[in-house]
Amino acid sequence: xxxxxxxxAVAAGGAIGAxxxxxxxxxxxxAPGGSAMVGTTIANVLGCAAIGALAEFSAASDLLSDQxxxxxxxxxxxxxxxxxTFTAESLLLxxxxxxxxxxxxxxxxLILGWGSxxxxxxxxxxxxx
Numbered sequence: 001x002x003x004x005x006x007x008x009a010v011a012a013g014g015a016i017g018a019x020x021x022x023x024x025x026x027x028x029x030x031a032p033g034g035s036a037m038v039g040t041t042i043a044n045v046l047g048c049a050a051i052g053a054l055a056e057f058s059a060a061s062d063l064l065s066d067q068x069x070x071x072x073x074x075x076x077x078x079x080x081x082x083x084x085t086f087t088a089e090s091l092l093l094x095x096x097x098x099x100x101x102x103x104x105x106x107x108x109x110l111i112l113g114w115g116s117x118x119x120x121x122x123x124x125x126x127x128x129x
Contacts, residue, residue: 009067013075021080037089037105040082045112047081052117056124 024046025039054072058064064072086109093102 006067006070009071010075010078013071013077014079015075017076017079020076021082040085040089041105041109041112044081044083044086044109045116047077048113049116049120050080051077052119052121053124056121056128060125060128 021039021043024043025036028034028039028042029036031038051073054069054077058069090102090106093099093105
């Protein structure tokens with residue numbers, strides 16, 4: 001059931017996730033050889049790892065309330081990760097006929113995203129016993 005407290009949890013998590021994503025992208029842009037695409041990839045990989053870890057943690061423990069999980073999953077991680085930016089950036093590469101770069105960008109995000117989610121989930125499952 002949607003309540004105002006659930007909406008606030010999503011909004012608060014979303015605000016924190018959006019700022020985190022902005023700071024990650026800004027840091028990536030300022031790094032030597034960095035770019036906004038590097039920031040997008042880092043944000044997405046971290047978000048995938050976090051959701052994998054959170055899924056295993058919440059399955060093995062009841063330390064987080066449903067409202068907390070909603071704020072973290074939908075709010076924070078929803079704002080941190082960005083499929084729309086990833087898609088737009090890959091489309092820009094393709095539009096510039098940089099086919100290898102577009103393919104590499106998509107493949108890297110998918111492989112690292114899945115890999116980080118699985119790795120984090122396995123690590124947390126092992127840790128939780």
